Amino acid sequence: MYQSTITITLRPSILDVQGKAVELGIHTLGMNEVENVRIGKSIQMNVNASTEDEAKRITEEACKKLLANSVMEDFTFTVKKV
Amino acid sequence: MYQSTITITLRPSILDVQGKAVELGIHTLGMNEVENVRIGKSIQMNVNASTEDEAKRITEEACKKLLANSVMEDFTFTVKKV
Numbered sequence: 001m002y003q004s005t006i007t008i009t010l011r012p013s014i015l016d017v018q019g020k021a022v023e024l025g026i027h028t029l030g031m032n033e034v035e036n037v038r039i040g041k042s043i044q045m046n047v048n049a050s051t052e053d054e055a056k057r058i059t060e061e062a063c064k065k066l067l068a069n070s071v072m073e074d075f076t077f078t079v080k081k082v
Numbered sequence: 083m084y085q086s087t088i089t090i091t092l093r094p095s096i097l098d099v100q101g102k103a104v105e106l107g108i109h110t111l112g113m114n115e116v117e118n119v120r121i122g123k124s125i126q127m128n129v130n131a132s133t134e135d136e137a138k139r140i141t142e143e144a145c146k147k148l149l150a151n152s153v154m155e156d157f158t159f160t161v162k163k164v
Contacts, residue, residue, distance in 0.1 A: 007089075007124045022125070026144055033130040033140050042089045042124040043104070048115040058115050062108050 002047045002055035006077040008068045009040035043067060046082070055079045084129045084137035088159040090150050091122035125149060128164070137161045 010016050016038045023037040045062075049055035059077050068075040092098050098120045105119040127144075131137035138161050150157040 009124065009126070019125075022149070023127075025148055029144075029147055031140060031144055034144060035128050035130070037125065037127040040124040040126070042091065042122040043101075043119065044091070044122070045105075045119040046117050048117070058113060062111075062113055062116060065111055066107055067104070 001082055002049055002052060002079050003082045004043075004045050004047055004055065004059040004077050004079050006043040006045075006059065006063060006067060006075055007040060008043065008063075008073050008075045010038060011072055011074055014072050040073075041067075047079070052079055052081070083164055084131055084134060084161050085164045086125075086127050086129055086137065086141040086159050086161050088125040088127075088141065088145060088149060088157055089122060090125065090145075090155050090157045092120060093154055093156055096154050122155075123149075129161070134161055134163070 019037040019039045022039060023035065026034045047055045047058050049058060056079050059079060063075045064070065101119040101121045104121060105117065108116045129137040129140050131140055141159050141161060145157045146152065
């Protein structure tokens with residue numbers, strides 16, 4: 001059994017309105033040192049695979065087919081044995 | 083200038099309905115090896131701080147005051163110089 005941790009981020013050229021809203025909120029709290037906030041998704045899942053390569057293949061397939069929007073988002077992931 | 087990468091996850095005891103829905107979607111695509119999907123947030127932001135300790139302090143303050151719901155969520159973060 002492997003555990004995959006996937007991070008999905010908006011591509012740099014895409015305006016992140018949620019991040020802008022959070023940045024405004026942080027500034028309203030007085031923390032003006034914070035800027036360029038960008039918000040993505042972090043997905044953790046278990047993969048029943050016999051090898052690490054197979055776990056990576058399944059994770060990548062899930063990202064491409066369902067989890068990430070390849071037009072607007074990038075994804076990275078790590079896989080570890082659990 | 084430092085860049086903070088924050089990961090916010092639902093506490094293990096909290097039911098993750100979004101994760102359950104994604105898991106169902108993945109199974110519908112035929113990937114039955116995947117289970118226990120949990121979805122969190124990944125936040126990246128720049129912090130104008132002179133030292134790494136100060137950047138960590140500001141990041142932790144932002145998490146506690148705004149980004150994470152301390153009743154339902156846990157957060158971890160890393161800070162690197164950019």
